[in-house]
Every structure is written in C-alpha cells, then in structure tokens.
C-alpha cells in the first residue's frame with residue numbers, strides 16, 4: 338500500500354512548482370537510495386560537512402559551502418555570521434547582539450514572504466532589518482543611505498519571482514556595499530539553476546534550497562567566502578544548533594549535486610519545452626481559456642503554461658477554476674495568477690506524463706464542452 342492510502346492522505350498533483358506546503362519536490366532515485374542508506378549509519382558529522390564543502394565548491398566554483406536545515410535558517414545563520422564572525426563569545430551571546438553590528442539593510446521590495454516574512458528570519462538572529470526604498474523600487478542612493486549607518490552587519494538581497502518593484506542590477510548593489518566594506522548575502526532559494534550567476538554578482542554568500550529544483554531532502558545550501566562559510570558553520574555551537582542539517586540531508590545533498598552534474602541540460606531543457614508546448618496545444622483546444630507558454634521571470638531554464646480565462650465562456654473566473662481544480666480528487670494545485678488578472682499558471686517540471694493527462698482531463702470536465 339502507498340503512503341497516501343496507509344495514512345489516509347490526500348493525493349496531489351502539484352503543478353504549482355516547488356511549494357513547501359505540498360512537500361516541495363520529488364527526489365530522484367539516486368538521492369532516495371543514498372538517503373535510505375544514510376539513515377542506518379553513523380558518521381563524523383564534521384567530515385560529512387567537509388565533504389559537502391568540497392562538493393559545493395566544485396559544483397558552484399565558490400570558495401566554500403555548507404548545508405544547514407533549510408534556506409530560512411540559512412538566512413538567519415548567514416546574517417549571524419556577518420555579526421559574529423568566528424568569535425565564540427559573540428556566537429554564544431546571540432540573539433543578544435550587544436556590541437555587534439546588527440542592522441541588515443534590504444530593499445523594501447525584497448522583504449518577501451515565502452510562508453513567513455524574511456525579516457523574521459533576520460530578527461531570529463538578533464539583527465534588525467532596515468528596509469530602504471519603497472515597494473515600487475529602490476535606487477543606488479537608497480542603498481547608500483541605508484548602508485551609511487554605523488551599525489550595518491550586511492546587505493541582504495533576494496533573487497525570486499516574489500521580489501516587488503524596480504531595482505538595480507544585483508551586481509551594482511553588491512558593488513555599493515563593498516565600497517563601504519559591507520558583506521552581501523543573496524537569498525536565491527529557488528535559484529539553484531542560476532547559482533553561478535548569483536555568485537558572479539560578487540555577493541559574499543549565496544543561499545539556495547537543496548529541496549527545491551535540486552531535489553535533495555530539505556536543506557539550505559550556503560556558498561561563498563570561506564571565512565564567512567566557516568562563521569556559518571561555527572553557529573552550530575550557538576543559535577545554529579536548532580537549524581542543523583541532518584546526516585540524511587547532507588548525504589542527499591551530495592547525491593543531488595552528483596545527479597545535477599550528470600544532467601544533460603540541453604536535453605532536459607528540450608524535454609521541459611516539449612512538455613509545455615504539448616500542454617499549451619491541448620489546453621488551448623478547450624473552450625473558455627487561451628493557453629500560452631511563458632518564461633520564468635527570474636531566468637530559470639524552463640517555461641510555464643499560462644491559461645487566460647474568459648469567464649463569460651468558461652462559466653467561472655480564474656480564481657474559481659483554481660479552487661475547482663483543488664477540491665477534486667486527486668487534488669490539483671496550480672499557481673494562481675496576479676489578483677487583477679484572469680489567469681493561472683501550470684508548472685510542469687515535476688509532473689509525470691500521466692499526471693499532465695489527468696490535469697487536462699479535469700480541465701475538460703470543468704470547462705464547457
């Protein structure tokens with residue numbers, strides 16, 4: 338019997354992407370086998386983290402890397418690292434930041450909410466988030482103003498489709514901070530495909546989620562400057578105790594990196610493009626919707642299918658269609674569109690062909706014949 342039947346759990350088709358409330362992603366066979374083997378073994382955890390360090394450095398070209406519990410904890414721990422360095426006294430004192438730099442400057446539109454506000458991940462280290470600019474965007478002068486405070490620990494930037502407003506090139510923001518000697522952390526949680534691009538901005542630390550497109554068990558990967566990565570690892574004797582990576586997570590990360598390095602990206606991209614193109618043709622034949630493929634706004638290497646709903650013909654608006662898909666069995670989850678637009682999005686990366694067929698069958702049942 339499968340897990341869903343055993344425990345009475347809802348069967349899901351996840352066309353929403355790597356979404357945490359749905360279990361995020363599917364690990365491949367190599368990861369599943371490695372994780373299963375890890376569970377019944379002991380390891381010297383320092384050695385395991387050293388292996389992750391070498392693998393992450395080879396994978397990304399960064400000086401060093403480490404794994405922590407997840408990206409939310411990676412944000413807390415990278416911020417902590419910029420406040421404490423490797424000082425045992427400072428690490429033991431957190432979240433009391435007396436005598437430490439504690440302001441974390443971030444553009445207002447980068448104050449994203451990925452299930453909780455990113456500012457809370459900052460405050461958890463004892464730091465104080467200081468937003469610059471507005472929801473509509475920020476300029477280099479806004480950054481200069483924020484970074485001119487005497488107590489700045491770091492600049493925090495986010496690379497995500499959740500970011501709002503106009504901004505500068507990330508590399509320009511990094512350069513402004515570096516001219517003041519301020520380290521820069523980039524949260525690129527779902528951007529593992531673009532991690533080398535994020536490192537090329539000059540950022541001192543970049544964090545990505547292992548469990549999003551990389552397909553490892555839950556893990557936050559931190560790569561960048563060796564001294565700051567060492568300061569992140571040192572937090573495990575402080576607030577990082579509650580945010581450590583498990584042995585099975587680190588082994589899973591190693592296996593997931595190997596799988597990514599073996600992936601034929603050209604063939605993978607073609608496969609994703611074909612899936613979306615086929616879906617667009619089949620969904621486009623249904624009444625009440627128009628289907629198109631749209632690129633990822635952050636530059637991830639795949640497209641999504643967008644349905645534009647004509648409520649007069651479809652008999653329901655986009656929001657009602659999203660709900661109707663969700664309440665069926667299996668429960669189909671899609672990406673809702675912008676609140677003011679009659680649209681919904683389907684991310685097909687993780688879907689099997691039979692699941693895509695099931696989505697199209699459900700759409701044909703819900704829309705007028």
Ligand SMILES: *Cc1c(COP(=O)(O)O)cnc(C)c1O
Pocket residue numbers: 357407408409410449451495496497499524525526527546547556557
């Ligand atoms: C998913 C996400 C996070 C949190 O990642 P976890 O690994 O789930 O903790 C942080 N920031 C952004 C932009 C995200 O998309």
